[in-house]
Amino acid sequence: MRTQDAVVAANATARAADARRRADAINAAVANSSAIELGVQVGPADLSGIRTAALDAMPAPDELEADWRASLVELRRLLDVRLGEMDDRSSRLLALALACLTVAVYLVLSLFSGLLRSLREMRRVLARAGAGDLSATVRPEGADELAEVSIAINETVARVAAAQDELRHRATHDGLTGLPNRQRFVELLESLMPTARPDAPLAIGFVDLDSFKAVNDLHGHHNGDLVLRTVAARLQETAPPGSICSRLAGDEYAVLVPPGLSSDRVRRDMEALLRAVAEPIDLPDHPSRVMLEGASLGLAFHHGDHRLDAEGLLAAADFAMYDAKTSGPGQVREFTDELAAMVRRRSAMRGELTRALGDPRRSGLAVVYQPIVDLHTDAVVGVEALSRWWSPSLGPVPPSEFVPLAEDIGLITTLGQFVLGEATQQLARGQRHEPDLYATVNVSALALTDGLLELQVEQAAAGAGVAPETLWLELTESAMMTDPDIAAKRISSIRRRGHPVAVDDFGTGHSSLAYLHSLELSALKIDRTFVSALDDPSASTNRHILHMTLDLARHLRLDVVAEGIETTAQRDELVALGVRRGQGYLLHRPMSGEVLDQLLAAAGHPAMHD
Known part of the structure; x- marks a missing residue:
């Protein structure tokens, strides 16, 4: 296309050059005629020759008009072509600009949308954490600052959850022995009582060390603490499988035996447990051994009836333990109807x-x-x-x-x-x-x-x-x-x-x-x-x-x-x-x-x- 345009342009240029030459010839003829001295007599023949030369130099009117028209048409066509090309280029440039703008807007909106999504996710997690639910986490996206903030939020929530777990454990467990405390023991007892049956009762053993204060007086409180930890370990080792041991207070412990064992088996296990507790305890910084007088144990069974709640059942075992103490150290007593009357009183x-x-x-x-x-x-x-x-x-x-x-x-x-x-x-x-x-x-x-x-x-x-x-x-x-x-x-x-x-x-x-x-x-x-x-x-x-x-x-x-x-x-x-x-x-x-x-x-x- 461009080659054809070049040929057309060259033809138009040639015609224009030919027209200029003819015009130059006319100008030369006129110039020659003007150079005739005024004193020279010019005759008709001379004028006729000049006119003939001028006319020969001038193109015919039809030819001249046709050439110019053709040139103008050609120039107009070229102009239209060039203008069309310019319009196409402008359109392409405009389209390119619009495309770039669209991409830019899309990128900005995508970035802003991702930012909003991350912020909403962070807000959701923080709101749930504020309400006490520390299980939610933020999903980090990318590797920018927002991802770092998300990771920091997750780590903070995890630390808070760990701290709460630690506080909850301290609130429900004994700090010296690590056993569940009285509050936690009662909660576990309440959850297991509905599972008891007449042929598979739940049992509680209430254990109290005999003359434990003498241990503190003779060996010091640090060794007394060692004895308490040792007793706790022995209870866990010798209690029936699945049992839950607790330190209630001081030198008082409780053993919760879930349903599944017969009453006779539980009684034998409790007697074995007391024998284990009464074994001598070695002290690391003392040449002698602690010889406990033993422990007294009260036993109470729950057969699935509703006569006693958890606190009442624990109190029943406590009463039985005090009844055991009246008979001397190392005794086991079971809660009876007579003791039940005392509990009601x-x-x-x-x-x-x-x-x-x-x-x-x-x-x-x-x-x-x-x-x-x-x-x-x-x-x-x-x-x-x-x-x-x-x-x-x-x-x-x-x-x-x-x-x-x-x-x-x-x-x-x-x-x-x-x-x-x-x-x-x-x-x-x-x-x-x-x-x-x-x-x-x-x-x-x-x-x-x-x-x-x-x-x-x-x-x-x-x-x-x-x-x-x-x-x-x-x-x-x-x-x-x-x-x-x-x-x-x-x-x-x-x-x-x-x-x-x-x-x-x-x-x-x-x-x-x-x-x-x-x-x-x-x-x-x-x-x-x-x-x-x-x-x-x-x-x-x-x-x-x-x-x-x-x-x-x-x-x-x-x-x-x-x-x-x-x-x-x-x-x-x-x-x-x-x-x-x-x-x-x-x-x-x-x-x-x-x-x-x-x-x-x-x-x-x-x-x-x-």
């Missing part, structure tokens, strides 16, 4: 005690006072405040039942505050007759760990207007040895506030002489077990312990109060041994506040009024 007692502590005076709760006398003069020098409960439906309930129950249901502090308030008010009334009268109030192990104990005692004394040195607190050895460090700090704090502290039932616990010497104690109260030995010629060991206790008290410069004096012979021998104060049924039984006031008044001390 305890359940009823729980509800009534809760209501009673809401309004003590109207619900049968009261405080009585057993005088402490000078064994030389019979004068009342102090009183011990004792709680009593007359239940409207259960009748009189001994403290040995309702005080541990109050501890179990978390109401021992409320009970203690009630006794403390009543005792200080009675002390204030008694001091009107006997200004030097003092009162002692028992403090439980749980109350001893309460950081508000000192404040409660201080407020009670101030509210009643009694001097701090006349309000004594009594702590049992077992309460102090539950956590000796906390007990020592609490006793020191109480003593700084001016309140004397006495050790109650001394001789029945496992406190060491070094530990007693480190405490700021005021008195020792000798347990009735050693006092009663004074009448029993065969109880030489207890009499020997009594003599050692009195020597210890003199060495530590502590007052001594003998409890449980019931015979004149006991009193006389105690006086001979140098015991100054005592209490017991021989001297005075517990009495109400009104009777105490009468006793003090009858002793010859007129009431002093403010």
Whole structure:
């Protein structure tokens, strides 16, 4: 196409050149004619020749017009062709530009869409994580910054999930042994109870180590922890297959045997389990071996009935364990109908005690006072405040039942505050007759760990207007040895506030002489077990312990109060041994506040009024 265009253009150019030559010839002819001198005479013949030459040089009009028209047509055609080519090129350029723009827009939209998709995915995962679902993850796409952010989110969520798992494990497992704790054990028990059948019962073994506190006292708490871990391992090794072992608290464990074994097989397995627990334990940093007295185990079966829930079944095994302890170490006792009656009584007692502590005076709760006398003069020098409960439906309930129950249901502090308030008010009334009268109030192990104990005692004394040195607190050895460090700090704090502290039932616990010497104690109260030995010629060991206790008290410069004096012979021998104060049924039984006031008044001390 381009070759043909070149030929046409060349022809047009040649015609134009021919036309120019002819025009030049005409111009030359005219120029020649103009060069004729004016003085020369030109004749007709000369003019005729000039005209002829000019006409010869000029193309014919038709020829000239035809050539120009052809040239113009050709030029117009070429122009149209060139313009067409330019239009095609412009169209192609425009199409190319549009295509590039479309691709660019598509790429931008694709990038933006991917960005939005990634952001939505991140938002979804973070929203689910915020709601507690840590299983969702972001799918990283590509290798850009968004992918790095996605990976970072996944790693963060994974760390949070791991931390939650760790916290959940700590909340449901014992930190020392790694066994499920009481909360987790009850949850597992609840989930398995529906699977029990009459011919395939579920069983719970409640295990309590015998005299474990002696291990801590003799070998230290770090070795005591080693013993607890060793016992946990032995339980897991010797329990029936599929069993779940738990450390409930302190030296108490539980073994859950799922349905599938006969009752006789479970009993044999529990006896074997106790034998394994009683095996000696080697201590890595001690030359001797720990010889446990053994453990007591209570056994309760669930046959698929609905008489007891999970907590009730665990309590049943607990009751059976305490029944086993009464028969000596290393015994197994099964929960019976007789014990079931005790459980029902305890359940009823729980509800009534809760209501009673809401309004003590109207619900049968009261405080009585057993005088402490000078064994030389019979004068009342102090009183011990004792709680009593007359239940409207259960009748009189001994403290040995309702005080541990109050501890179990978390109401021992409320009970203690009630006794403390009543005792200080009675002390204030008694001091009107006997200004030097003092009162002692028992403090439980749980109350001893309460950081508000000192404040409660201080407020009670101030509210009643009694001097701090006349309000004594009594702590049992077992309460102090539950956590000796906390007990020592609490006793020191109480003593700084001016309140004397006495050790109650001394001789029945496992406190060491070094530990007693480190405490700021005021008195020792000798347990009735050693006092009663004074009448029993065969109880030489207890009499020997009594003599050692009195020597210890003199060495530590502590007052001594003998409890449980019931015979004149006991009193006389105690006086001979140098015991100054005592209490017991021989001297005075517990009495109400009104009777105490009468006793003090009858002793010859007129009431002093403010």
